[in-house]
Amino acid sequence: MSSIIVSCLLKVALKREENEETQKExxxxxxxxxxxxxxxxxxxxxxxxxxxxxxxxxxxxNLTRIAYQSAWKFLTGRLYFDHSLEHVIVNEVHxxxxxxxxxxxxxxxxxWKRKEEEKRDKESREAKNLKQWLQTIAFFLEYCQLWNDEIVDLVCSIVKVFRAAKDNHKELCDQCxxxxEEVAGSKNVSADGLLNSGAVELILEEIQQLTLDFKMTINFFLFLIDPSSELKEKKRDEMEEAKRKNLKRKVFEKMEEEGYEDTVTSFRKIFYFLRQKYSDVASSLNISDYFVNA
Structure with a gap:
């Protein structure tokens, strides 16, 4: 039955007539x-x-934004069942x-500066579409491992959305x-790539904010675990090891220059509490895992 329904819906979606009724269909x-x-x-x-x-x-x-996003949502949703679609999604339709x-x-x-009462009244179409795209990207990142160099550019775009949304759109920030976290946890994205995307720099900036809530603090720490662990791992290849050491030096200098080193170290006192509340990440939450002591 589902196959018949999909075939019928696709037949409608393939219509090309340029009139309002067809576009709605x-x-x-x-x-x-x-x-x-x-x-x-x-x-x-x-x-x-x-x-x-x-x-x-x-x-x-020829498609509206919501229609185009829906087409991608359908296609990326198939990854859960069939990973052979990775090549099509990444290399053919990009x-x-x-x-x-x-x-x-x-x-x-x-x-980006809508008043609170306006947001409660009605969420903008753009905000809804942004949320939908971020959800589709999340599904793609979770089930597709065949990424190319454009993944760093994608993270750059997500960083820009976060920076624009952080003062007035908390839900969008949480999605970002x-x-x-999803990108940082992948072995297909290097710590160098994350640095170039601006994501690490953003996290180090935000982690100093006094208004940061507990959930977001945890999310920031979870993000830092993976790239910092990668920087700790020594490489057998001499050129790769030299590159790793150079990258560690750049990160350390950046943290020292902006005052991030003392900030990250100051979180030492809450690590015990984090271990108790989040036992699933207890093995990773050690002060030595973070950039300051990498």
Missing amino acids: VEMALLALSNFRSINVLKELFINEIKEIIQYHKEHH FEREAIRELEELAKWMN ISLF
Whole structure:
């Protein structure tokens, strides 16, 4: 039954007539498809059609933002069942490149200084679309390991969204931090790449804020664990080891210059509490794991 429904929805989504009624039908079809994440569908039943929909939009911009995002949500949602789709998503239709463009376009049109009463009244369309894209990126990062060099550029874009949102859109900030954690935990992204993306620098800046809540503090520490551990591991290859030492020196100098070293060290007193409350990360929460003592 699910295969029949997907085939019918794709047939509607492939319509090309340029009128309001058809555009609405296409949008509703893609929105419906985006809710198929928990249902397995054979690749042969959708892959050519969804690729055509994405490629056609790249050339003609015929879809609304929500329709285009829904097409990606459907495609990335299939990764849970079929990892062979990684090559298509990364190398053929270039998810990272499209996600970067969409984040930057949405950020450009966002009213980042909306008043609280306005936000309670009605969330902007741009904010909703940004949240949806961040959720789609999260799914992609969780289930796809075939990343290319554009992943660093994608993290750069997420850093920009965080910086723009931090004073007035806490939910968006929380989504960004979760994405940083996902990237930092991957073996496919180097500590050097994270530094170039601006994510580490952002975390070190934010961790000093007096208004930082407990949940975000924990998230920042969890982010720092992985790249700092990577910097501690000695490399057998002499060139790689020299590169690692040089990177450690740059990080240490940056922390010392901005006053981050003392700040991170000052968290020593709360590590025991963190171990008690978050036993799943207890083995990693040691002061020696952090950049200051790496």
